Amino acid sequence: MALDGIRMPDGCYADGTWELSVHVTDLNRDVTLRVTGEVHIGGVMLKLVEKLDYLREVDYKILERKGIDVKKDWSDHALWWEKKRTWLLKTHWTLDKYGIQADAKLQFTPQHKLLRLQLPNMKYVKVKVNFSDRVFKAVSDICKTFNIRHPEELSLLKKPRDPTKKKKKKLDDQSEDEALELEGPLITPGSGTDVLYIGPLKGSIYSSPGLYSKTMTPTYDAHDGSPLSPTSAWFGDSALSEGNPGILAVSQPITSPEILAKMFKPQALLDKAKINQGWLDSSRSLMEQDVKENEALLLRFKYYSFFDLNPKVIEYKRTVSLLLQYDAIRINQLYEQAKWAILLEEIECTEEEMMMFAALQYHINKLSIMTSENHLNNSDKEVDEVDAALSDLEITLEGGKTSTILGDITSIPELADYIKVFKPKKLTLKGYKQYWCTFKDTSISCYKSKEESSGTPAHQMNLRGCEVTPDVNISGQKFNIKLLIPVAEGMNEIWLRCDNEKQYAHWMAACRLASKGKTMADSSYNLEVQNILSFLKMQHLNPDPQLIPEQITTDINPECLVSPRYLKKYKNKQEKGCKKQMPGYIRDLITARILEAHQNVAQMSLIEAKMRFIQAWQSLPEFGITHFIARFQGGKKEELIGIAYNRLIRMDASTGDAIKTWRFSNMKQWNVNWEIKMVTVEFADEVRLSFICTEVDCKVVHEFIGGYIFLSTRAKDQNESLDEEMFYKLTSGWV
DSSP, X not given: OTTTTOBOTTSOBTTSOEXXXXXXXXXXXXXXXXXXXXXXHHHHHHHHHHHHHHHHHHHHHHHHHTTOOOOXXXXXXXXXXTTTTEEOOOTTSBHHHHTOOXXXXXXXXXXXXXXXXXXXXXXXXXXEEETTSBHHHXXXXXXXXHXXXXXXXXXXXXXXXXXXXXXXXXXXXXXXXXXXXXXXXXXXXXXXXXXXXXXXXXXXXXXXXXXXOSSOOOOBOTTTOOBOOHHHHHHTTSTTSSSSSOXXXXXXXXXXXXXXXXXXXXXXXXXXXXHGGGBOOTTSXXXXXXXXTTOEEEEEEOSSOXXXXXXXXXXXXXXXXXXXXXXXXXXXXXXXXXXXXXXXXXXXXXXXXXXHHHHHHHHHHHHHHHHHHXXXXXXXXXXXXXXXXXXXXXXXXXXXXXXXXXOOTTSOOOXXXXXXXXXXXXXXXXOOXXXXXXXXXXXXXXXXXXXXXXXXXXXXXXXXXXXXXXXXXXXXXXXXXXXXXXXXXXXXXXXXXXXXXXHHHHHHHHHHHHHTTOOTTXXXXXXXXXXXXXXXXXXXXXXXXXXXXXXXXXXXOGGGTSOHHHHHHHHHHHHHHOSXXXXXXXXXXXXXXXXXXXXXXXXXXXXXXXXXXXXXXXXSTTTTOEEEEEEETTOOSOEEEEEOSSEEEEEOTTTOOEEEEXXXXXXXEEEEETTTTEXXXXXXXXXXXXXXXXXXXXXXXXXXXXXXXXXXXXXTTSOSOOOHHHHHHHHTSXX
16 A cells, blocks of 8 residues: 555546545535545545544644534535535435546535525514525425425515615615514524524513424423413424414514615516516525525515415314314415515505505504404413314214205306496497396306397307406496406407496306306305405495594504505695695595594404405405516517416516416416427417516426416315425426
C-alpha cells in the first residue's frame, strides 16, 4: 500500500481513490473524504460522520468557544448536490451511478428546516418541514400538524409581488410580515421528536408545551380514562386545547384598515393569472425549487373541490367507539381564505352580496370573541351532540324511520312555467320575450303558449356542459340566469328572467344540475334549491329595521369588513349627492347597511355562519376558476385559460367572458409536449384543444388538470389515506 499517498496528474490517487469535498452546513466548514466511484452514498455519509466525530475530539474546545455544538444527532442529515439541484437519498446507489466525480461540491445538511408559513388567515407561523420530501408529502405533514383534513386540497405558493410598487429592501418586507404575526403560539415541531413547541410571542398568553401526535391513534385522559378531543391529542394541555379547537380554529378580525390597504390587490384578470405563477411543483422537493430556510411561503387551498366539508364530521372506529370532530380548523381556514379573497377583490361580487359578506364577518367576529371565552367550554352541549349522533347511528343500524320523505324514485321531476327568454346578438334592440318553458331531464323547451306545449317547441336547448351564471339584484327584483351553451361554432348565449325568488331558485338549481349532466331526480336538487333561497334571504334588507343601540355600533369598523372598491363607491355617491358631508357620515352609512344585513344572520351559530359564508362564496359566478395566460393554437393574441373543478374555459383576457367551455367528463386524454411547452387536451367527438402558457410553466397547468381528476376519484366509503403514487402519475407527467 505504498502507493496510497501518490497523487496522479488527473487528481486521483494511485490506489484509485479521489478526494470528495463535502460542506457541512451546520459547522460551516468543508470536509474532504477519500473515496472511489464504487462507494455508495450511505458509505460516504458514514465516513463523513466518523470524521466529524474525530474533529469533535480534536477541535471540541475551539468550537465550544464559538458556540458550535458538534455533539449532535446527524440522523436527520442528508447529502445535497447543489449543481444538479437534487438530494442523494438513494443511499444504496454508488457515486458512479449518480455521476458524482471529484469536481462535485456536496452539502451535508439537515432535511428538516424552518419555514415561515402564511396560513389562509394571513397569519404567520414557523414550522419545521422536510425539505427533501416532495411538496405534496410536505403539505400533508403540515396539515397533519395543524389538524386539517384532506391535505390534497392545499399546496404552497410563493408570495406574489405587487407590480405597482417599487422593489423594497428585505428588511421592509420582513417588517410588513411581522405586522401580521400570529397572535398566539409560534408552532415549531422539532425534527426527530414528537414535541410540539408552543413559544410565547410579544405579550402572548400562550406559552405551555404540548404534544404532537403523528397519527390519529386515540389518546386518553390520565385521570378518568376518557378519550381526549382531537385537539388535545395534537396540542396537549396548551392554550390550543383548553376546551376549544385552538387558535387556528378561531377567526381573528382585521384590526386596522391600514393592513388591508398594504396588501396586494389584483387590478385585472391578468394580475390574477400572474399570481398563479407561484404555485410550487407538487412532485419536487422544496430545495429543488430553490426554497431557502426561513423563507416565507403561502399555504392555500389550491383546488376548489372541498370534499366532505362538514362541521360535524364523525368517524366510527371498530376498535374503539370514538367520535371525532375534525374540521373546526379546516372550516375556519377555508372561511379566512374566502374572506380575504373578497376583501382583496380577487373575486367579483355585487353590492348586496358585499354587505351580506360584511354582516357575516361582523357576526363571526363577535361570536369568535364570545366562543373563545365561554361557549366552547360547554361540555354538556358536546355530550348532547355526541348522544344525538349515537342515537342517529343506532336508529340507522336498526333500520328505523328517517325524517326524510322519499318521493317516487321512478319518475324524474319536471318544471313548467312562463319564463322570459332573451338571445343577445350584436346590434340587436330586441328585449326579453315570454315563453311557456318546460324543463325535462337536461333540456329546456320553449313554447309560445301553454296551450301549444303538446306540439313542437319554438326553441329547445340542451344544457349539458353549459356555463350557468347568476345575475341577481334583490332590491331591483332582478332574477336572471345567464346560459352559455356549447355549440359547434362556439358558445350560444341565452338569458332567462324569472319573476320571483322561488321560481329563480328552482330553475337555477335545475340549470346547475343539468350543466353537470344531472337531472332534478338527483338527491342534491332540493338541497340546491334551499341553498339558493337561503343565499337570497341573507341579502334582504329589512324595510323596518330595528333601532340599534349606540354602544353596539361602536364596535364595527366598516373599513375592515368591506372591500376598498365599495368604500370608494359609497364615497363617490355621497360626493355627487351633496357638496359637503359631515365627518364620519359615509362610515355611519356603511355601518347602517351592515347592521341592516346583520339582522338576517344574527341568529346563526358560529360554525353555521362560517359555513354560510363559504357557501355564499361558492355561489359567486367567478368562484373556483384559476386563470392562466395562454396562446391557443391558431390564435394570434393572448387569451385566458380558466381551470375549474369540472371544466376548462377559454376566456377573453380583457372582459373575462367565456368563449368556449369543455367538461372534464367529456375528456378522453391530455398530454404535454415538454419541448415546446404545449398542453393538448382531447375530448369526445374528435375535439382537440391545444395551447401554450406564456407566463407560467405548463407543468403548473398540467398539475391543475391532473389534480382535479385525482380529486374526482375520492369517495366517502374510502379511508382517508392518500394514493400518492396515483397523484404523481396524474400530475407529474414523467413518473
